[in-house]
Amino acid sequence: MKNIRPLVNDDLDKLDEVILDRQGGRNRDLFNRIKKRLKKEWTEYLDSQADISKFQVSDTYWKNDKDTYINLYTHARDPIAKYKTDLKASHFGGLETCPYCGLPNVSTIDHFFPKSIFPQFSFLFRNLVPSCYDCNRIKDDKEPKKNEPFFLHPYFNSELSQNLLFFNVSIRCDTAVFELCPISSLSIDLKKIVEFQIKELKLYERLNDAAKTPWNGLVRNARNRTTPWDKEDIIKFVSDRAQDSIDQTESYNNINFIIYTGIAKSVHAIDFLESISTKRLG
Incomplete structure (x- = not known):
C-alpha cells in the first residue's frame, strides 16, 4: 500500500490530444460526439477522487462502442502510448513496491476502475495504476459500489502515506x-x-x-x-x-x-x- 505521485495532472488536456489524433480515422464522428460527455465523466472522476458515491456513472451509454474505447488503451498511440511508457519507466523494477499490497515486483498497469465495466475510463491517465501482477490479477473486474468499501486509490488517498x-x-x-x-x-x-x-x-x-x-x-x-x-x-x-x-x-x-x-x-x-x-x- 502506497500513495504515489501521478505523472500527469492534465488528463483533460490529454483527452483533447487523443480526440484530435483520431480526426483522420473511421471513428472520428464517434469521438467528436462523445467528447463532451467523456469530459464530464472524467471531470467527475477526478473531482471526486474516484469516489463512486459522489458522481453518476453512465453504465449503459458506453457499452455500444466499448471495444473502441478500450482499444485506445490496448492499441495506444501518443499521448496514451507515451504515458504508458513513462509509467513503466518510473515504477517498474528496482526497489519499487506495489501501491496495493506493499510487495515488490511492480510489473503491470492496473485499471483502478476496471476497463471492462468502465470503458470510458480505460484511457483516463489517473485511472492507470502501476501494480504487481498478483494484485492486478486478483483485483481484475471488481466493481466499486456506492457506500461500500473499495480499494484505496494510490493517487488520491493520502491515507496511504x-x-x-x-x-x-x-x-x-x-x-x-x-x-x-x-x-x-x-x-x-x-x-x-x-x-x-x-x-x-x-x-x-x-x-x-x-x-x-x-x-x-x-x-x-x-x-x-x-x-x-x-x-x-x-x-x-x-x-x-x-x-x-x-x-x-x-x-x-x-x-x-x-x-x-x-x-x-x-x-x-x-x-x-x-x-x-x-x-x-x-
Whole structure:
C-alpha cells in the first residue's frame, strides 16, 4: 500500500490530444460526439477522487462502442502510448513496491476502475495504476459500489502515506506465527477499507508468506553469531532494517517495514532470537 505521485495532472488536456489524433480515422464522428460527455465523466472522476458515491456513472451509454474505447488503451498511440511508457519507466523494477499490497515486483498497469465495466475510463491517465501482477490479477473486474468499501486509490488517498498495517508476531512450538491486521488507531471507516483490501487482495496469505524471508534471515543471523545477541542489540538491528526499508521504498506499508516493526515490538520474537544465539554459544 502506497500513495504515489501521478505523472500527469492534465488528463483533460490529454483527452483533447487523443480526440484530435483520431480526426483522420473511421471513428472520428464517434469521438467528436462523445467528447463532451467523456469530459464530464472524467471531470467527475477526478473531482471526486474516484469516489463512486459522489458522481453518476453512465453504465449503459458506453457499452455500444466499448471495444473502441478500450482499444485506445490496448492499441495506444501518443499521448496514451507515451504515458504508458513513462509509467513503466518510473515504477517498474528496482526497489519499487506495489501501491496495493506493499510487495515488490511492480510489473503491470492496473485499471483502478476496471476497463471492462468502465470503458470510458480505460484511457483516463489517473485511472492507470502501476501494480504487481498478483494484485492486478486478483483485483481484475471488481466493481466499486456506492457506500461500500473499495480499494484505496494510490493517487488520491493520502491515507496511504501513513502506516496502515501491522504484524502481530508470536512464537508457537519454536515457529514464528504472523497475524496481519490494520493498525489499531485507524478510524472506523478507514479500518473497514483496509480490512476490505486485506480480504479482497488476499493480503493475509500473501504477506504472511512473504514475511518468512526476513524472519528466516534473522534466525540464521542469530544462529551464526560468535557472540551472544542481547535484546537491545536485536531490537536496534531489526528497527534499523525497518528504517532502511522506508528509505528504499518511501512507504510505511512495504512488507519489510511491516514485518520488522512487528518483530521489534514482539517480546516473544525478541526473546526467541536471543535464546537461539545464547543456546548455540552455550
